[in-house]
Amino acid sequence: MPPGFVIVGGGLAAARAAETLRDEGHDGALTVLAAEPRLPYDRPPLSKEVLKGDDEPDSTVLHDEAWYAERDIEVRLGVEATGLDTAAHRVTTADGESLDYDKVLLATGSRVLQLPVPGSDLDGVVTLRTLEDSVALRDRFADRPHVVVVGAGWIGMEAAAAARAHGCEVSVVSPAAPLIRALGDRMSRVFARAHRDNGVDLVLHAGVQSLRGKDRVEALVTTDGRVFEADLVVVGVGVQPNAELAAAAGLSLAEGLGGAVVVDSALRTSDPDVVAAGDVCAWPCRPLADRRVHVEHWANAHDAGPVAARTMLGKQASHDVLPFFWSDQFDIGMEYVGHTVDPATADLVTRGDVETREFMAFWLVDGRIEAGMHSNVWDTVDHVQDLIRGGREVDTARLADPDVPLTDL
Numbered sequence: 001m002p003p004g005f006v007i008v009g010g011g012l013a014a015a016r017a018a019e020t021l022r023d024e025g026h027d028g029a030l031t032v033l034a035a036e037p038r039l040p041y042d043r044p045p046l047s048k049e050v051l052k053g054d055d056e057p058d059s060t061v062l063h064d065e066a067w068y069a070e071r072d073i074e075v076r077l078g079v080e081a082t083g084l085d086t087a088a089h090r091v092t093t094a095d096g097e098s099l100d101y102d103k104v105l106l107a108t109g110s111r112v113l114q115l116p117v118p119g120s121d122l123d124g125v126v127t128l129r130t131l132e133d134s135v136a137l138r139d140r141f142a143d144r145p146h147v148v149v150v151g152a153g154w155i156g157m158e159a160a161a162a163a164r165a166h167g168c169e170v171s172v173v174s175p176a177a178p179l180i181r182a183l184g185d186r187m188s189r190v191f192a193r194a195h196r197d198n199g200v201d202l203v204l205h206a207g208v209q210s211l212r213g214k215d216r217v218e219a220l221v222t223t224d225g226r227v228f229e230a231d232l233v234v235v236g237v238g239v240q241p242n243a244e245l246a247a248a249a250g251l252s253l254a255e256g257l258g259g260a261v262v263v264d265s266a267l268r269t270s271d272p273d274v275v276a277a278g279d280v281c282a283w284p285c286r287p288l289a290d291r292r293v294h295v296e297h298w299a300n301a302h303d304a305g306p307v308a309a310r311t312m313l314g315k316q317a318s319h320d321v322l323p324f325f326w327s328d329q330f331d332i333g334m335e336y337v338g339h340t341v342d343p344a345t346a347d348l349v350t351r352g353d354v355e356t357r358e359f360m361a362f363w364l365v366d367g368r369i370e371a372g373m374h375s376n377v378w379d380t381v382d383h384v385q386d387l388i389r390g391g392r393e394v395d396t397a398r399l400a401d402p403d404v405p406l407t408d409l
């Protein structure tokens with residue numbers, strides 16, 4: 001009998017792994033357990049094109065039903081795996097079924113954190129993770145409510161931009177400046193300005209004490225007692241890895257990295273027959289001197305799925321990518337590659353015109369580039385990747401000079 005494989009999770013990493021398993025020769029049973037009621041889809045458009053109403057929700061679906069059927073991939077929708085018995089090689093589901101596996105992939109992704117304050121269960125207080133969340137929010141934006149976004153991370157800032165595109169009045173309430181944890185103070189100010197220029201009211205250094213309303217939300221009260229009227233509150237206060245199955249099975253977790261599942265460069269967990277890919281795990285990033293990183297990026301899930309599949313097939317495989325992500329907010333189209341632990345202490349070098357939001361930025365530690373981003377300077381990511389991978393000290397004056405090609409540094 002050929003081995004039987006189970007994939008737990010129905011997102012991008014799961015779909016990519018299933019695709020690779022069949023493409024690269026797995027002819028045994030292949031079952032995907034997917035908690036959501038729909039086939040795997042892409043999430044980035046949920047806070048951008050779909051939320052703004054520019055793209056149809058169905059455009060996010062990765063493969064249709066026929067595609068899985070043709071490849072004999074059994075996708076069980078709406079089925080949550082609730083147990084992982086690594087000794088018996090068995091996964092159990094919420095509806096009491098059990099599936100035996102030779103190898104299992106955990107591609108369970110992450111879930112949104114809720115706002116732990118009174119009133120957060122009122123109607124009109126929403127989060128954004130699933131296609132259903134995005135479509136419901138898009139429909140609510142169309143009525144032009146007064147929107148208060150809680151949290152100034154990527155999802156919060158993109159939701160604020162989409163709400164403005166619908167013509168809503170928008171405030172963002174956050175204890176921290178926009179994107180400061182990822183980008184540091186100076187780049188945070190670039191995004192803050194873009195939002196203010198486009199009519200977003202940024203209420204910074206403010207926590208949320210409570211949400212008020214009778215049947216539905218009517219106002220948000222900050223920890224310093226200010227009251228903001230709100231018809232709709234979008235909570236974007238972060239995510240956490242869905243690592244419960246791994247934890248209960250006794251697999252190693254990275255406590256400093258949100259409790260993500262620890263994997264090696266082949267994406268093997270502490271159990272040799274369990275691999276993990278995507279948002280749920282933290283891997284040693286070879287181009288960053290094997291520093292263990294945990295990211296919630298589309299490209300990571302996209303590239304890790306095939307690596308996990310090859311490991312399941314017993315092939316040599318290594319997840320050697322650099323972290324990469326992008327964002328669109330008003331007139332800023334940005335891409336970021338690399339990873340710097342603390343942008344506040346790294347040296348920031350910019351190149352181009354920050355004022356007009358057409359520039360590049362680099363974060364250096366000990367003279368070496370650890371991460372780079374651009375705002376509206378396209379087709380530069382490959383060169384920045386090469387510079388990071390090269391690991392050489394660079395001349396910062398030349399790096400800052402747009403007349404010096406990146407390839408000549």
Ligand SMILES: Cc1cc2nc3c(=O)[nH]c(=O)nc-3n(C[C@H](O)[C@H](O)[C@H](O)COP(=O)(O)OP(=O)(O)OC[C@H]3O[C@@H](n4cnc5c(N)ncnc54)[C@H](O)[C@@H]3O)c2cc1C
Binds near residue numbers: 045109245326
């Ligand atoms: C609104 C939004 C916008 C984003 N924009 C960007 C962007 O612009 N750029 C970027 O790089 N990244 C972006 N991301 C992040 C990116 O989408 C994620 O990194 C990516 O979806 C991770 O894929 P994944 O397969 O690891 O996990 P997920 O997409 O989270 O999929 C995991 C799936 O597994 C299911 N599952 C969980 N537990 C179980 C279980 N026990 N049994 C069965 N099924 C289970 C979940 O329900 C889910 O469907 C965005 C994310 C969101 C939510």
